[in-house]
Amino acid sequence: ETGVTQTPRHLVMGMTNKKSLKCEQHLGHNAMYWYKQSAKKPLELMFVYNFKEQTENNSVPSRFSPECPNSSHLFLHLHTLQPEDSALYLCASSQDQAGGLSRGTDTQYFGPGTRLTVL
Amino acid sequence: AQSVAQPEDQVNVAEGNPLTVKCTYSVSGNPYLFWYVQYPNRGLQFLLKYITGDNLVKGSYGFEAEFNKSQTSFHLKKPSALVSDSALYFCAVRDYRRSTGTASKLTFGTGTRLQVTL
Numbered sequence: 001e002t003g004v005t006q007t008p009r010h011l012v013m014g015m016t017n018k019k020s021l022k023c024e025q026h027l028g029h030n031a032m033y034w035y036k037q038s039a040k041k042p043l044e045l046m047f048v049y050n051f052k053e054q055t056e057n058n059s060v061p062s063r064f065s066p067e068c069p070n071s072s073h074l075f076l077h078l079h080t081l082q083p084e085d086s087a088l089y090l091c092a093s094s095q096d097q098a099g100g101l102s103r104g105t106d107t108q109y110f111g112p113g114t115r116l117t118v119l
Numbered sequence: 120a121q122s123v124a125q126p127e128d129q130v131n132v133a134e135g136n137p138l139t140v141k142c143t144y145s146v147s148g149n150p151y152l153f154w155y156v157q158y159p160n161r162g163l164q165f166l167l168k169y170i171t172g173d174n175l176v177k178g179s180y181g182f183e184a185e186f187n188k189s190q191t192s193f194h195l196k197k198p199s200a201l202v203s204d205s206a207l208y209f210c211a212v213r214d215y216r217r218s219t220g221t222a223s224k225l226t227f228g229t230g231t232r233l234q235v236t237l
Binding site: 002004006040041042043045048056058090092104105107108109110111112113115 | 161163209
């Protein structure tokens with residue numbers, strides 16, 4: 001257990017559905033991340049939140065909508081997804097420098113991921 | 120932009136033998152280097168990191184890695200492999216720039232699958 005939980009662990013949805021992924025961290029960290037992991041490709045950073053403020057959106061399509069209501073919770077709202085969006089979605093958290101200016105020394109701790117299949 | 124390469128898709132080792140998983144990087148500033156391991160149907164677990172100081176870094180589960188600035192490498196090693204070490208290993212790098220006092224996002228390699236057999 002890394003102190004980062006994700007629900008659901010598996011999700012199958014149609015292209016017209018709306019669903020949400022949830023992430024919760026119990027480590028007292030101030031930064032949270034969404035990554036996409038597809039087969040044969042490096043992990044892709046999607047979004048970064050620092051002190052509940054979005055500090056990075058890595059050119060992610062608008063059908064993915066993040067929400068960070070507090071430093072412990074992170075959501076990824078999904079709507080009108082495409083089959084190529086099928087992947088493992090990983091959440092991570094870290095204790096980062098205030099103001100979104102990362103010193104880079106912090107370690108990111110990952111949740112177990114949500115395996116998403118879009119039909 | 121920073122990058123990291125893991126030249127081997129798979130490494131096969133017999134249990135009890137030493138193992139090495141290779142990683143090379145490219146940054147314009149100072150590298151901060153990380154190793155993670157991923158077991159089937161699990162997220163990434165942190166193994167170790169190099170920020171500064173001693174070039175030999177010791178981490179979890181008996182793993183260690185050696186930072187080599189001249190060869191821009193950060194290979195992961197273990198003196199004696201276990202079957203339970205079989206997993207997917209990821210190297211990652213951040214590019215720290217002293218001029219701004221900030222670091223880039225964490226960039227991952229494509230992963231190396233380690234297979235340890237009896």
